[in-house]
Amino acid sequence: MELTRAYLDRIELYEEHYNAFISMNADALLVAAELDEQYVAAGPVGPLHGVPVVIKDNIDQAGRVTTAGFDGFSGATGGIDMIPDDNAAVVDRLRAAGAIILGKTNLPDFAGHGTRTESTVAGVTLNPYNVDKVPGGSSGGTATAVNASFAVLGLGTETGGSLQNPASAQGLVAVKVTYGLAPIEGIVPLSGTYVDVVGPLARTVRDAARTLDVISGPTPEDPATFAAVGHMPEGGYLASLEGATLEGKRFGLVGPGWRNQWLPLDPLTEVEYRDAIATLVGLGAEVVEDPFEGSGFIELYGERPRVPSQGAYDMLRYMQGLGPNASFHSVQEWEALSGREFRRGRGRGGRGGRGPTSPARPSATEAGDAFQAWRMRIRQLYRGVFEEHDLDGLFFPQAGAPNRDMVEDPERPDYKPNNWPELPSNIINDFGVPVVTVPYSYYEDGTPFVLAFVGDLWTEAELLGYAYLLEQATKARVAPRLSAAPRS
Numbered sequence: 001m002e003l004t005r006a007y008l009d010r011i012e013l014y015e016e017h018y019n020a021f022i023s024m025n026a027d028a029l030l031v032a033a034e035l036d037e038q039y040v041a042a043g044p045v046g047p048l049h050g051v052p053v054v055i056k057d058n059i060d061q062a063g064r065v066t067t068a069g070f071d072g073f074s075g076a077t078g079g080i081d082m083i084p085d086d087n088a089a090v091v092d093r094l095r096a097a098g099a100i101i102l103g104k105t106n107l108p109d110f111a112g113h114g115t116r117t118e119s120t121v122a123g124v125t126l127n128p129y130n131v132d133k134v135p136g137g138s139s140g141g142t143a144t145a146v147n148a149s150f151a152v153l154g155l156g157t158e159t160g161g162s163l164q165n166p167a168s169a170q171g172l173v174a175v176k177v178t179y180g181l182a183p184i185e186g187i188v189p190l191s192g193t194y195v196d197v198v199g200p201l202a203r204t205v206r207d208a209a210r211t212l213d214v215i216s217g218p219t220p221e222d223p224a225t226f227a228a229v230g231h232m233p234e235g236g237y238l239a240s241l242e243g244a245t246l247e248g249k250r251f252g253l254v255g256p257g258w259r260n261q262w263l264p265l266d267p268l269t270e271v272e273y274r275d276a277i278a279t280l281v282g283l284g285a286e287v288v289e290d291p292f293e294g295s296g297f298i299e300l301y302g303e304r305p306r307v308p309s310q311g312a313y314d315m316l317r318y319m320q321g322l323g324p325n326a327s328f329h330s331v332q333e334w335e336a337l338s339g340r341e342f343r344r345g346r347g348r349g350g351r352g353g354r355g356p357t358s359p360a361r362p363s364a365t366e367a368g369d370a371f372q373a374w375r376m377r378i379r380q381l382y383r384g385v386f387e388e389h390d391l392d393g394l395f396f397p398q399a400g401a402p403n404r405d406m407v408e409d410p411e412r413p414d415y416k417p418n419n420w421p422e423l424p425s426n427i428i429n430d431f432g433v434p435v436v437t438v439p440y441s442y443y444e445d446g447t448p449f450v451l452a453f454v455g456d457l458w459t460e461a462e463l464l465g466y467a468y469l470l471e472q473a474t475k476a477r478v479a480p481r482l483s484a485a486p487r488s
Contacts, residue, residue, distance in 0.1 A: 001029060001032040001033050001035075001036050003032075003050060003052065004028055004029055004032035004050070004052050004100055004102070005029065005032075007052045007102060007149075007150060007151060007152075008028065008029070008102065010148075010149060010150060011024075011102070011103075011150045013484060014148060014150070014482045014483075014484060014485075015150065016484070016485040017126065017131075017482075017483060017484060017485035017486070018125065018126045018128055018131075018144050018148055018482070019106060019122060019123060019124060019125050019126060019141075019144075020054075020105055020106060020125055020141045020142075020144040020145040020148065020150055021054075021103045021104065021105055021106060021122070021141065021145065021150075022057040022067055022069070022103075022104050022105065022106050022107075022119070022121055022122045022141070023057065023064065023065065023067075023103055023104045024102065024103040025061075025064070025101050025102055025103050025104075028052075028100055028101070028102050028103075031100050031101075032050065032100050035049060035050050035098060035100065036050070044098060045096070045097070045098040046096055046097030046098040046214070047097050047098070047210055047213065047214060047238075048094065048097040048098045048099040048210070048211070048214060049097070049098030050098060050100060051098065051099050051100065051152050051153070052099075052100050052102050052151045052152055053094060053099045053100065053101055053102065053151050053152060053153055053154055053155070054101070054102055054103055054104070054105050054141075054142055054145045054146070054150065054151040054154040054155075055090075055091060055094075055101060055104055055105065055142070055154065055155045056104070056105050056107055056111075056139050056141065056142050056154070056155060056156050056157055057069065057104035057105060057106065057107060057121075057141070058107060058110075058111055058157060058187055058188040059088045059090065059091060059104070059155060059157070059186065059187050059188075059198070060084040060086070060087060060088040060091065060186035060187070060322075061084075061087055061088070061091055061101065061104065062084060062085060062086045062087045062091075063083060063084075063085075064083065064104070065081045065082060065083055066082050066083070066084060066104075066188065067082070067104075067119070067121045068082075068107070068109070068110050068111065068188040069106065069107040069108055069109040069110060069111070069119030069120065069121055069122070069138075070109045070110055070119070070120060070121065071109075071119075071120035071121050072334070072338060072340060072342075073121075074121050076121075077120065077121050079338060080327050080328065080334060080337045080338050081327060082322065082326070082327070082328075083322075083325070083326060083327070084186065084321075084322045084323055084326065085322065085323025085324065085325050085326065086186070086323060087186060088183075088185060088186025088187055089183035089184075089185045089186055089219050089221040089222060090155060090182060090183060090186075090187075090198050090215045091186070093214050093215050094155075094214060094215070097214040099214075102150070102151055103145075105139075105141030105142045105144075105145050105154065106119055106121075106122045106123075106125045106140065106141030106144075107119060107137070107138045107139065107140065107141055108137050108138050108140075109121075110188070110190065111137075111138035111139075111157060111159065111162055111188075111190055112138065112190075113137040113138055113416075113418050114136070114137050114138060114160060114161045114162060114165045114418055114420045114422070114425070115134050115136065115137055115165065115404060115416075115417070115418050115419055115420040116134050116135070116137050116140070116406075116416055116418075117135050117136070117137045117138065117139075117140025117141055117144075117166070118416070122141075125140045125141050125144050126144065126406075127144065127147075127169060127170060127403070127447070128144060128147050128148045128170070128480035128482055129147070129170065129171070129446050129447050129448065129480045130403070130445055130446045130447055131406070132405060132406055132407075133169070133403040133404065133405060133406060133445065133447050134169060134403060134404045134405070134406055134420070135166060135169055135170060136165040136166030136167070136168060136169030136170060136420060137162060137165060137166060137418075137420075138156075138157075138162040138166075139154075139156025139157060139158070139162050139163055139166050139201060140166045140169075142154035142155065142156040142166070142201050143156070143166035143167060143169065143170045143172055143201055144166075144170065146170075146172060146201050146202060146203060147170040147171065147172060147203075147480060148480065148482055149203075149479065152202075152203075152207065153200055153201065153202040153203075153207050153208070153211055154200070154201050154202075155198055155199070155200060155201070155211075155215070156174070156198070156199065156200075156201050157184075157187060157196060157197065157198050157199075158176050158196070158197050158198075158199065158425075158429065159190040159191050159195050159196050159429060160195075160425060160426045160429050161420065161422045161425030161426060161429070163175070163176045163197075163199050163201065164176055164398055164422065164424070164425045164435055164437055164452065165398075165399075165420045165422055165425060166201070167201055167398070167437040167450060168398035168399050168420075168422075168437060168448070168450040168452075169403050169420075169447065169448070170448065171439040171442075171447075171448030171450060171477055171478075172201050172202065172203060172437070172439070172450075173200075173201070173202045173203065173204060173205050173207070173208040173436065173437060173438055173439075173467065173471075174199065174200070174201050174202075174208070174435075174436070174437045175199045175200055175208050175212055175434070175435075175436050175460060175463075175464070176197060176199055176425070176428070176429070176434055176435040176436075177197050177198075177199050177212070177216070177434050177460055178197075178228075178231075178432060178433065178434050178457050178458050178459075178460065179194070179195065179196075179197055179224070179432040180224040180225055180226075180227040180228055181197070181216050181217075181225070181228045181231075181232075181434075181458070181460065182197065182198050182199065182212075182215045182216050182217075182225070183198075183215075183219050183221055183222035183224075183225050184196050184197065184198055184222055184224075185219070185221040185222040185321070186221075186318075186321065187318075188315075188318060189311075189314035189315060189317075189318050190311075190314075191307065191310060191314070192310070192314040192317070192318070193310045193313065193314055193361075193362050193363075193368075194307065194310065194362070194371070194375075195429050195430070195432070198215065199212070199215075200212060200215070203477060204471070204477075205241065205436075205438065205464055205467050205468040205471050206238065206241065206468070208436075208464065209236075209237040209238040209240075209241055209464050209468075210237075210238045212237045212460065212464075213236045213237050213238055216228065216232060216237070217232060228458070231457075231458035232458075232461075233461040237460060237461055237464055240461040240464065240465060241464060241465055241468045243465070244462075244464075244465025244466065244468055244469055245284070245465075245469070246280065246283040246284045246285045246466060246469050246470075247283075247284035247285075248284060248285075248286070249284070249285045249286070249392040249393070249466065250285070250286045250287070250288060250389065250390050250391050250392050251280065251285055251286070251287050251288070251391065251392065251393050251394060251395035251453075252287075252288050252290075252291040252292070252385070252386075252389060252391050252393075252394045252395070253277065253287055253288065253289050253290060253291075253394075253395060253396070254290070254394070254396040254397065254423055255289060255290025255292070255293060256290065256293065257290045257291070257292030257293030257294065257295060257297060257298065258290070258292045258297065258298070258396075258423070258427075259298060259301075259423070259427065260298065261400075262399075262400030262401065262421045262422075262423060263400060263423075265397065265400050265401070266400060266401035266402060266421075268401075268402055268443060269397055269399070269400055269401055269402065269449065272397070272440065272441050272443075272449040273397045273449075275441070276395075276397075276440050276441075276449075276451055277395070279440075279470070279473065279474065280395060280470065283469060283470070283473055285395075287395065288389045288391065291385050291388070291389040291391060292385055295381060295384070295385050296381065297378075297381055297382070297385065300374075300377060300378050300381055301378060301427065301430075303374065304374055304378075304430065305367070305370045305371050305374050306367065306371075307371055308362040308365050308367035308368040308370075308371055309358075309362070309365075309367070310362045310368075312331070312358065312359035312360075313359045313360060313361055313362060315331060315359075316330060316331070316359045319331070319333075319334075375430065375431050375432075378430070378431050379431045379432075379433075379457075382431065382433070382456070383456060386456060392455075392462070392466075393453050393454055393455045393459070393462070393463060393466065394424070394452075394453070394454035394455075395451065395452075395453060395454075396423050396424050396451070396452045396454060397423060397449065397450070397451060397452070398422065398423065398424065398425075398437050398450045398451065398452040399420065399421045399422055399423065399450070400421040400422075400423050401421040402443045402445065402447060402449075403443070403445070403447035403448075404419060404420065404421075423452070424452050424454050428454060432457060433454060433455060433456055433457055433459075434454070434455055434457070434458075434459060434460050434463060435452050435453065435454050435455075435463070436452070436453045436460070436463040436464055436466075436467045437450050437451065437452050437453075437467075438450065438451050438453070438467040438470055438471050439451075439471075439476050439477045440470070440474060440476050441474075441476055442476075442478065446480075448477075451467075451470070453466050453467055
C-alpha cells in the first residue's frame with residue numbers, strides 16, 4: 001500500500017502539468033490494502049502483485065467510463081457516459097496477476113493521431129523530457145505516465161504506430177505484438193478485424209516481458225488469440241531473456257529499399273544510428289545494409305489496396321459487448337441519446353470515419369478478400385528477404401528524425417500535423433509482424449533516440465532478448481526531471 005500511495009503522491013504533485021490521465025481509480029488504495037492482506041496470508045497472487053499500472057482510456061474497466069478520448073462518450077464533457085459492465089480481457093489478466101490500476105490515460109480522440117496526444121475530453125498531454133516536444137501518440141498518456149514514474153508500467157494500443165511512436169518520443173520499451181497474441185476484447189476499435197493490438201509500455205525490457213507474460217495467450221473472449229497457440233515461449237517471455245544472445249545474429253538495416261519517406265535519415269539521427277550499429281556489432285551481431293534493395297518491396301507496398309471498411313462492424317461488435325447496463329449498444333442508440341451525429345469514431349465509415357456504411361463483416365466482402373490477398377503476398381516477400389539474407393531481424397531507428405516540436409509553426413499554432421517520422425510502424429502493422437523498441441541515447445534537446453527490433457510473426461521472445469542485451473550493454477535510459485505546473 002505504501003508503494004501505491006507514493007505513486008499517487010507523485011501524481012498529485014506533477015499530473016497537473018503533464019496531464020497524462022483522463023480519470024483516476026478511486027479504489028486504488030483499497031485494492032492495495034486488500035493485496036497486502038492477501039500477501040501476508042498466502043504470498044503474492046501473481047507476477048504483478050502490488051504493482052501500480054495504468055491503462056489507456058480506450059480499454060474497458062468495469063463500472064468506469066471509457067471515453068476513447070472522445071467527449072461524446074463522457075457525461076462530464078457533455079456526452080453520454082460509456083460504461084462497460086465488465087473488464088477488457090487484458091484488464092482481467094492484469095488484476096488476476098495482482099496489478100493495481102491507478103487510472104486511465106489520455107489519448108487523442110479514438111486513438112486517431114500518432115504524433116500528439118490531445119483529446120476533446122482531457123486536452124493536451126506533455127512530454128516529461130521536454131514539454132516543447134511532442135509526447136507521441138496515440139498511447140501518449142500511458143507513455144507520459146510511465147516515463148514520469150506515475151506508474152511502473154502501462155498498457156497502450158496500436159493500429160499504426162501508437163505504441164512505438166510514444167515509446168520513441170519518451171525513451172520507453174514498447175512491444176507491438178503479432179496480431180492475435182493478446183486479446184483486444186473490450187477495447188474500442190480502430191481496425192479490430194485486421195490490425196489492432198494491445199501491448200506494454202515500460203521503462204525496462206524485463207518489465208515489458210513480464211507484462212507480456214500476463215496479457216498474452218488464448219481466450220474465448222477473443223477467438224483471434226487462438227492463433228497464438230504453439231507460438232509462445234514454453235517458459236514465458238521473461239524467462240526467455242536469460243538465454244538470449246546476439247552472437248552471430250544477422251540484422252537488416254534501414255535504407256531506401258524499405259521506404260522512401262523519412263529517408264535518408266536526418267543527419268543527427270544518422271550519427272546516433274551508426275553508433276548503435278557499431279554497438280550491436282560489438283556485441284557479436286552481423287548487419288546487412290538495406291536488404292530490401294531491389295526486392296520489389298516498395299513497389300508491392302505501393303499496391304496496397306484500400307483497407308476494407310470495417311469501422312461500423314468493429315464498433316458494433318464492441319458496443320454490443322458493453323453489457324446490459326450500458327446506456328447504449330450501437331452508434332444509432334448513442335446518436336438518439338446524444339442528439340449528435342457520430343462522425344469521428346470510425347464507427348460509420350472507413351478510416352476517415354465519415355459517412356454511413358454497412359456493418360458487414362469485412363471477410364464477407366471482396367474488398368476484404370483483396371486486402372487479405374495483398375497482405376499474404378507482402379508477408380511472403382518480407383520472409384523471402386529474411387531467407388535470402390539469413391536475417392534474424394531488422395534493426396532500425398524507430399524514427400528517422402528527432403522529436404517533433406509541439407508548435408510546428410508559430411504563425412499557425414493550431415497546425416498539428418500527424419507527422420511522426422516513423423520508419424517501421426505503419427508498414428509492419430499492415431502485415432502484422434512484431435516490434436520491440438529500446439532506448440539507446442539522447443539528442444541535445446533531451447529527447448531520446450530509440451531503436452526498433454523487427455521480426456517475423458510470433459518472434460516477440462527473440463526480439464525481447466535482443467533488446468534486453470542491448471539495454472544491458474548500454475544502460476542508456478535516463479529518467480526525466482519533472483516540474484510542477486507553473487503558477488498562473
